[in-house]
Amino acid sequence: MPDRFDRRTFLGRAVRTTAGGLLVPSAAAAFLEACGTGTSSTTVPSTPRKGGSLTFATEAEINSFDARQGAWDSTGLCYARTVFDPLFTQAADGSVKPYLAQSIAHNPDYTQWTITLRPGITFHDGSPLDATVVKANLDGVAKSPLTGPALFNLDKVTVVDAMTVMVSTKIPWVPFPIYLTGQLGHMAALKQLSDISGKANPIGTGPFMFKEWAPGDHFTAVRNPNYWRQGLPYLDSITWKPIPDPQSRGNSLKAGNIDAMHSSDTQNVADFMNSGSYNQVNDLNSVLGEPDMGFVMLNTAVPPLDDIRVRQALAYATDRQKYIDTLGNGLTKPADGPFAKGSPYFGPTGYPGLDKNKAKQLVAEYQAAKGPISFKFGIINTAKGRQQNELLQAMWKEVGITTEIIQVEQSPYILNAIVGNYQAYGWRQFNTPDPDGNFVWWHSSTALPVGTQALNFARNKDPQVDQALITGRTNPDPAARAEAYKSIGARFGADIPYIWISAAVWIVAGGTKIQNLGKGTLPDGTKARGMASGVISAAEIWRTS
Structure with a gap:
């Protein structure tokens, strides 16, 4: 039901409709955005090629790069995963695996979660990722009227040592780590967090660094030369371009005006899922998690x-x-x-x-x-x-x-x-x-x-x-x-x-020159969960020419 009012639109409008104090109702669901990877058809040469740029059309625009204030839907999470990294992510089987974190452990009754960070990771401004930064990020989203309802069971975040934090919860919270794979788990530098306007440029640890954002037109990021995952990213730059109308988005891909796109419009899915002229991945038959x-x-x-x-x-x-x-x-x-x-x-x-x-x-x-x-x-x-x-x-x-x-x-x-x-x-x-x-x-x-x-x-x-x-x-x-x-x-x-x-059914489609759409690996080299509700990571996308 792509033209029915949905959670995506709800989140995208929430901040713009809160002048009267109605900020509270924004959604846990978007903070956990995922739907699973289903079938794909991709022509993949054996060796990734470095260089080149990519223009990817999204179904919407975001309102902020600040996780405390941004309504991060599928578009928002694509933007976020460009410049930020999450503490945890999902493996191909849907299990939670460390990303910026090195490990996570819980006490016997699941009311305390100890998170240890990977050493040696820095933000784009050169500042280190450490426990103080993680606490600042988690405290921020827990106190925010926008994101706080998803974390009402969180009691406190404590710095244990320079690279360790402990999260305490009010009652046992067995699936808590999954919350740190989405919006709530993406880490921003203290410099960005110090700006509470919601308008600060993003400063993350991610594979690309912020270059420019013209809201409603495009967001461009360039390769992070000091990315902690050696060899990544492959692209020199990526530009995300919102094209809200699905027919226009699909026609732009067909005309070659963009390189790739995502969509939950069934006509787009029908047009591209079985076409040999495009590489694509869709979640039509996925059973991971819970779909829209x-x-x-x-x-x-x-x-x-x-x-x-x-x-x-x-x-x-x-x-x-x-x-x-x-x-x-x-x-x-x-x-x-x-x-x-x-x-x-x-x-x-x-x-x-x-x-x-x-x-x-x-x-x-x-x-x-x-x-x-x-x-x-x-x-x-x-x-x-x-x-x-x-x-x-x-x-x-x-x-x-x-x-x-x-x-x-x-x-x-x-x-x-x-x-x-x-x-x-x-x-x-x-x-x-x-x-x-x-x-x-x-x-x-x-x-x-x-x-x-x-x-x-x-x-x-x-x-x-x-x-x-x-x-x-x-x-x-x-x-x-x-x-x-x-x-x-x-x-x-x-x-x-x-x-x-x-x-709902999602698809990510691109021309045959665009490789590794909706695919990726974890820091240990094993497969990560691919496209989820139109959300992808650009770190491992590459072009043949």
């Missing part, structure tokens, strides 16, 4: 959607396969929960399948007690967004449910979701390498009353979901965690706060 899901978000705190019969009727009336075939290029399969088939967290959800007769029965029951069912169905103000809503509107009308399509500009759309001023909204969310990243979106403690800022936008309150989230966070047994998250999928199948459609 496209769905209709229902406000369970307002009528008529506070009645389970209405939510059930909507689910029974929604032909997900028709939606996918009509507007999604037939690429994906219908979703019935937040996890994809093949994931260890996937299980039976009991989510209602297509059954128009059952939907009509539920509508009749509701109408007999409370009258006709009608509500406002929101979407951002785009032509494709309206087309998506109209298709669903027609399905629901067949069973006796009337909706009024409301198109809203992006900024008020965000605010409406935050304070619960909506009935049904098109949405895309929940991408994270570990389901714990969705704790703040699903727990009842963040399902505050309508009119109050809340991160649980659907206002769904379920004690069984809450307990499962605590189990997933605190229990180190992978089997127990898997069962806990399976139970959340089942509870969503019963509660129906979301009308599921399908998982």
Whole structure:
């Protein structure tokens, strides 16, 4: 559902809509951006070639290089991984591995995490990476209204010695290291951190150094000659160029105006995934982590959607396969929960399948007690967004449910979701390498009353979901965690706060001269996780000419 309002847009707009103090609701999910690498088609000569430049088109622009203030979506993390390095990253199998860190260890109950840094690493300004810098970075994101909600379980960060910090948590936090693979784990120099305006140029340890940024047009970085990973990067420079319209982005690649691009638009995916004229990697069949899901978000705190019969009727009336075939290029399969088939967290959800007769029965029951069912169905103000809503509107009308399509500009759309001023909204969310990243979106403690800022936008309150989230966070047994998250999928199948459609699909594509797209290695030489939700590292990309 690429033209539905999504977490990416939500994050990208969050800072620009917070003049009234609404900065708190920005997202843990983007700090854990990952979706997994699926299939690829790449022509790879045997020996990387040094030199040359690359222009890569992104789907959006960022608002800041400061992790405390930046809404780092897929574009933001691409920018970040150009000039910064994370403390940890993911291996090809999804496990967490040290990057700037040399090691991490926990105490028996997972409430203390000791992080030891690699020696001899310096920032672009020549200052050293040490424990004091790491503490400053982690304290900064923990205290920030933007990023702090993702770290509400963090108690304190202590400097143990020059190269060691200890992170203490309030309750056991088994998957904590995964948080340090994304936005929260990218380290900036003290000089950059001293500027709290959010406008400072980035100073990292990464493979490229900041050259210039013209917001809305391009960001260019040049090779770091003193990069701590010997031999990298291969390119002399890279330019990231935002082209928000997916058709324009795809046409730019076809015309040779750019060298590579990422996209979650299904038409782009269909155009490039099987073309022999381009190297590409996509996550169509990935089962690593948890993908973004496209769905209709229902406000369970307002009528008529506070009645389970209405939510059930909507689910029974929604032909997900028709939606996918009509507007999604037939690429994906219908979703019935937040996890994809093949994931260890996937299980039976009991989510209602297509059954128009059952939907009509539920509508009749509701109408007999409370009258006709009608509500406002929101979407951002785009032509494709309206087309998506109209298709669903027609399905629901067949069973006796009337909706009024409301198109809203992006900024008020965000605010409406935050304070619960909506009935049904098109949405895309929940991408994270570990389901714990969705704790703040699903727990009842963040399902505050309508009119109050809340991160649980659907206002769904379920004690069984809450307990499962605590189990997933605190229990180190992978089997127990898997069962806990399976139970959340089942509870969503019963509660129906979301009308599921399908998982999102990402692609990174480039001309045949561009090698190693969406691929990389860890410092020890083993394979790293490749493209994740359109996020790549430019360190190991190279050109044949």
